[in-house]
Amino acid sequence: MAGYLTSAAVKARLDTLATTYPALCKRSGPADWAAGWGGGLSGYVKVGASTAASPSPRWAVLITGGVHARELAPPDALMTFLEKMLAAYTASSAITYPAWTDPVSKIVYNSFTIPWPWVRRAVEYLDLYVVPLVNDDGRDFVLASGVPPADQQLHKMWRKNRRAAPSGLTDPKAVGVDINRNFDILWNFPLHYDTSLSDLAMHASTNPVDENYIGDVTSGSAESEPEVKNLANLMRSKQISYYLDVHLVGRDVLYPWGIESNQNATPAMNFTSASFDGKRDGISHAGYKEYIPKDMEAASAAAARHIADQILDKAGGSDPRGRARSTYKAIPSAQMYVASGTTADYCFSRWFAPVTGGAPTSPVMALVLEAGGDPKLGPAYNEGYFSPDYVKNYPKLEREVHVGAWTFLSMASATAFVQPVAP
Ligand SMILES: [Zn+2]
Secondary structure, three states: OOOOOOHHHHHHHHHHHHHHOOOOEEEOOOOOOOOOOOOOOOOOEEEOOOOOOOOOOOOEEEEEEOOOOOOOHHHHHHHHHHHHHHHHHHOOOOEEEOOEEOOOOOOEEOOEEEOHHHHHHHHHHOEEEEEOOOOHHHHHHHOOOOOOHHHHHHHHOOOOOOOOOOOOOOOHHHOOOOHHHOOOOOOOHHHHEOOOOOOOOEOOEOOOOOOOEOOOOOOOOOOOOHHHHHHHHHHHHOOOOEEEEEEEOOOEEEEOOOOOOEEOOOOOOOOOOHHHOOOEOOOOOOOOOEEOOHHHHHHHHHHHHHHHHHHHHHHOOOOHHHHHOOOOEEEEHHHHOEOOOOHHHHHHHOOOHHHHOOOOEOOOEEEEEEEOOOHHHOHHHOOOOOOOOOOOOHHHHHHHHHHHHHHHHHHHHOOOOOOOEOO
């Protein structure tokens, strides 16, 4: 897919940002970021400035992309997002995104502006960590050149990391673990869920050849993957309170939980309780639902809704056809599908004190932006599906990812810091 950045290119562009804006942008170091099994190591940057206006303490915010290898647009979009942010902050300037005409449909998507206060507050009020590309090795497998025709689909649709296949397995699909199923929240799902239910519809697998393979449940553990350890350590060590994970596709903004449907009435019915092991029953049954405080559910839903509204208002333009293709839904993650061990659920779960050894944590908001097309609406709405054409599809998606990220940061920077509390 010509145009998209390899892991080495992401690394080089992040290095350039840190050397161009040394006062605003710091690079991850070898001590806090490990390479993938294949050696990929683009890492992260921390963006932030301290001025008289800066609050203290301030929120730690994390934005990630490229967890899933084949989802090509988010890492590039987060790279240009950082570049625009740092250039605009240095120039004390708003950011005007020019109009863009879809070369296929001829739909014109209007110009829009991110106001200067959003730029200033993002840099001065927050400690912002951005990991444009979590899954370096997977990305490079997708973008590999010279692949024989028989293997091209395998490369193009690769989702996992590149951990070597378990011994004895020669199927090329047995390589890798799904990073977004390897976090420490109900990770070993056959233990935690009632897998005898035919309609459990769990989107996770213990079979290494599956694209949502969680890792080795016999002799392994959650956080077995270097990419997962990197992110989980960052969430813990930096006390991340606002998290946005950018994926393709679906045109959704997802809020917690992904592990189950939500309930507000029974705090004891939650993911930390072993007494519900084997009884968690997915969204088709009401025997088990996951506890989320009512006000946190409302705040998460409102934030997801606000991101969807801003994407439509700013990036969607005025042509009704364009607006139809820029309409995002705000839904609980489990409504897309039930999954254990996800990045966003783990980050959100850190707020629940029992998991973190009794140490209260500042409230956490963890959302997932599923950018791109909506395959359910037909081929005209696909926006290139997992592999958006860099010229025909990517520019539209880049605008949407940028508006989503700007809106998220604007909300975080407008919220007064709350000291750590137990839920
Ligand atoms: Zn994904």
